[in-house]
Amino acid sequence: MVDKEKISRLIQMLGNNKGKTVGTIIGFIIAIFILTIGFFKTLFIVICTGLGYYIGKKSDSQENLRDFLDKILPPGKSN
Incomplete structure (x- = not known):
């Protein structure tokens, strides 16, 4: 034991x-x-996990998700 x-x-x-x-x-x-x-599938999983962590961290700090997405994505067309 x-x-x-x-x-x-x-x-x-x-x-x-x-x-x-x-x-x-x-x-x-x-x-x-x-x-x-395999390497590339593992790399994809690691990148997705890191991105999920980053978005979750921003969400925890009460940053607005829309403001965050506007920073990293191109602006959409307004109707």
Whole structure:
């Protein structure tokens, strides 16, 4: 059996190194995707995820979605 003290130390170590832990997990997941579905499909997934994160971050900061889209997309024709 695994000692509770060892598990506690492991959790504390992971908590103290959150960036490294998250980076390692993300890198591992991307590597699995590249090996299973290919580079370009993985790249597409990463780009879509990044774009979704960026839009979600803007939404969380209460920036109007229409104003945000007007910044990045060409203006539409007004009727």
